[in-house]
Amino acid sequence: MSLMKKILSVKNITTGYDKNIIITNASFDVNPGEFIGIIGKNGAGKSTLLKSLRGFLPLVKGSITLFGKELKSYSQRELAVQIAYLQQQVEMTFDYTARDMVMAGRYPYKKWWEQSSDSDADIVDACMQYTGVMELANTPIRAMSGGQRQRVYLAKVLAQQTHVLFLDEPASGLDLFYQEEIFRFCQEMCKYGKTVIMVVHELNLAARYCSRLMLLKEGNIIADGNPGDVLTDELLTEAYGVDIRSLINKETGHVDIFTVPAPDDSRKKELIKTIIGDKHNHGKAVAYE
Amino acid sequence: MNNYHHKLIAVILFVALLLVICTSLSAGQYDLSFMQVVAWFFHKMGLPFLENINVTEQQEAVLMFIRSPRTVVGLLVGAGLAASGAVLQGLFSNPLADPGIIGVSSGATFGAVIAIIIGINSTSLVGLPISAFIGAVIAVSLTIGLATRHGRIPVLTLLLAGVVVGMLFSALTAAMLTIMDDHKVQQYLFWTIGSLDYRRWEHVFMGVVPISLGIIIMMLMARHLNILALGEAEAKAVGMNVTKFRLILLAVATMTTASSVCITGSIGFVGLIIPHMMRMLVGPNHRHLLPASMVGGAVFLVFCDAVGRMLLPNSEINVGIMTAVLGTPYFLYLLRKNMDIR
Numbered sequence: 001m002s003l004m005k006k007i008l009s010v011k012n013i014t015t016g017y018d019k020n021i022i023i024t025n026a027s028f029d030v031n032p033g034e035f036i037g038i039i040g041k042n043g044a045g046k047s048t049l050l051k052s053l054r055g056f057l058p059l060v061k062g063s064i065t066l067f068g069k070e071l072k073s074y075s076q077r078e079l080a081v082q083i084a085y086l087q088q089q090v091e092m093t094f095d096y097t098a099r100d101m102v103m104a105g106r107y108p109y110k111k112w113w114e115q116s117s118d119s120d121a122d123i124v125d126a127c128m129q130y131t132g133v134m135e136l137a138n139t140p141i142r143a144m145s146g147g148q149r150q151r152v153y154l155a156k157v158l159a160q161q162t163h164v165l166f167l168d169e170p171a172s173g174l175d176l177f178y179q180e181e182i183f184r185f186c187q188e189m190c191k192y193g194k195t196v197i198m199v200v201h202e203l204n205l206a207a208r209y210c211s212r213l214m215l216l217k218e219g220n221i222i223a224d225g226n227p228g229d230v231l232t233d234e235l236l237t238e239a240y241g242v243d244i245r246s247l248i249n250k251e252t253g254h255v256d257i258f259t260v261p262a263p264d265d266s267r268k269k270e271l272i273k274t275i276i277g278d279k280h281n282h283g284k285a286v287a288y289e
Numbered sequence: 290m291n292n293y294h295h296k297l298i299a300v301i302l303f304v305a306l307l308l309v310i311c312t313s314l315s316a317g318q319y320d321l322s323f324m325q326v327v328a329w330f331f332h333k334m335g336l337p338f339l340e341n342i343n344v345t346e347q348q349e350a351v352l353m354f355i356r357s358p359r360t361v362v363g364l365l366v367g368a369g370l371a372a373s374g375a376v377l378q379g380l381f382s383n384p385l386a387d388p389g390i391i392g393v394s395s396g397a398t399f400g401a402v403i404a405i406i407i408g409i410n411s412t413s414l415v416g417l418p419i420s421a422f423i424g425a426v427i428a429v430s431l432t433i434g435l436a437t438r439h440g441r442i443p444v445l446t447l448l449l450a451g452v453v454v455g456m457l458f459s460a461l462t463a464a465m466l467t468i469m470d471d472h473k474v475q476q477y478l479f480w481t482i483g484s485l486d487y488r489r490w491e492h493v494f495m496g497v498v499p500i501s502l503g504i505i506i507m508m509l510m511a512r513h514l515n516i517l518a519l520g521e522a523e524a525k526a527v528g529m530n531v532t533k534f535r536l537i538l539l540a541v542a543t544m545t546t547a548s549s550v551c552i553t554g555s556i557g558f559v560g561l562i563i564p565h566m567m568r569m570l571v572g573p574n575h576r577h578l579l580p581a582s583m584v585g586g587a588v589f590l591v592f593c594d595a596v597g598r599m600l601l602p603n604s605e606i607n608v609g610i611m612t613a614v615l616g617t618p619y620f621l622y623l624l625r626k627n628m629d630i631r
Contacts (some may be wrong), residue, residue, distance in 0.1 A: 080528025
């Protein structure tokens with residue numbers, strides 16, 4: 001028996017969109033301070049799992065408890081005080097500034113008639129300073145680069161001051177440095193007691209920073225545990241459907257994950273011949289062997 | 290957009306408001322100069338300025354009973370339309386939404402036609418406005434009813450439902466027009482263009498409570514509107530009950546717009562371009578945007594009405610025509626300018 005209280009307890013959940021079932025019979029517990037990466041190929045149900053944990057999708061079967069209480073019994077506002085959720089893509093219509101966006105994180109703490117106070121402003125400032133976007137406070141988000149935006153959104157979910165952070169692919173499309181920075185922020189937050197669940201595509205970074213990985217295949221969790229135990233050749237190859245190798249790089253000590261290309265067949269050579277044509281070889285004959 | 294910038298804009302808008310009120314009070318066929326209007330204000334307030342400028346009794350009567358109510362109606366309706374437009378654009382997170390888009394105008398027009406057919410517009414001053422108001426509320430309720438599925442109101446569905454309901458009510462109006470007498474069609478035409486002509490203090494009293502109340506509620510909801518304008522997913526992520534707030538804001542914006550439209554007839558462009566313009570001046574935060582839109586809308590509508598009275602020597606151009614004529618090029622200019630920045 002663990003002395004620490006469980007954050008989330010998921011029992012046999014089946015869920016999806018309307019009649020389209022995506023996740024079947026998933027069960028797991030989440031403990032405080034864990035940095036969980038949800039991995040798996042596109043369409044495996046990673047985002048769906050995260051959304052259902054946040055209560056955005058109705059459960060067909062099973063139950064989710066948050067801090068020992070049924071997720072369903074929380075009001076929307078109570079949930080927003082416990083779990084901050086960063087969606088995959090935020091579409092902005094208007095020129096809201098970074099400060100406006102981060103201030104939105106304080107919304108669940110206010111009664112409907114209340115305005116934001118000085119203490120809200122202090123929290124917002126602290127979050128923006130922590131993620132390094134203070135100089136951008138009055139810049140419209142639409143005028144920012146992807147990396148800057150993502151740091152603003154991260155400041156926003158931090159301003160929500162929740163125990164739990166759900167991040168849906170926060171690092172995709174970012175420069176290498178920003179990607180790693182987001183993982184570093186999360187690892188640090190977990191060190192101070194927050195719990196992070198993140199949908200990840202960057203397996204190499206996940207291996208280094210996450211404390212636990214959950215591997216999804218077609219809506220089923222096929223592995224759940226230490227990164228070292230999950231990132232095996234067999235499991236990854238099964239989940240991604242292509243030949244994958246995972247090696248420890250002797251120089252860095254980090255895990256290197258790469259795919260092994262399937263051998264070329266004659267059909268593929270024909271295709272390449274058609275695609276390349278003979279414009280590029282300056283009249284010389286090219287052997288497509 | 291810092292504090293200083295916002296204060297500057299507030300001062301500019303306030304000065305523009307004073308100028309446009311005095312211009313409106315002095316414009317028209319009965320001769321009255323701008324300075325006489327200013328002097329009249331000072332005399333009324335008992336201030337010792339411009340005592341050498343005389344205002345005759347007749348001029349005072351024109352000011353008191355013809356031009357003042359007309360100007361006040363213009364201020365109220367302009368403020369109401371622009372604030373509602375800002376709310377609807379935020380609510381749908383769509384900068385092209387305006388009060389017409391959810392069926393307010395077409396519903397109000399249908400209500401007005403019914404009033405004209407029954408003839409209650411000639412027996413009572415409030416008959417037509419009340420009928421138009423009811424028409425607007427029915428049309429918007431129908432739009433919302435059509436768009437609601439499982440307790441959710443998807444934005445795109447709502448906008449499409451608004452278009453469909455608008456078409457339905459326009460068709461019903463057209464059907465009514467074909468069976469109406471010519472002079473009644475004339476009355477309809479007069480109403481539908483939108484005008485501040487012959488508006489009396491009764492019209493002011495009719496509109497002042499619902500429009501002011503609507504604007505106050507919208508301003509109190511500014512913080513929620515900011516969250517809604519970030520989009521449905523973001524609003525849900527921070528724990529907002531999106532459907533509830535959408536419905537409340539829709540109801541308030543509808544009441545405000547319907548109260549405005551039923552007094553003056555449908556006046557286009559104010560609800561669309563003023564919020565757009567103000568967003569470029571003060572930014573999208575509704576705490577600044579709503580007050581700015583309110584004042585901006587009032588200034589714009591009264592300005593259009595005054596210009597409409599000054600252009601032609603012996604007749605007037607309806608304010609609904611003026612808003613479109615002045616609004617279109619400015620809107621296009623702003624759009625182009627905005628495109629260059631991106």
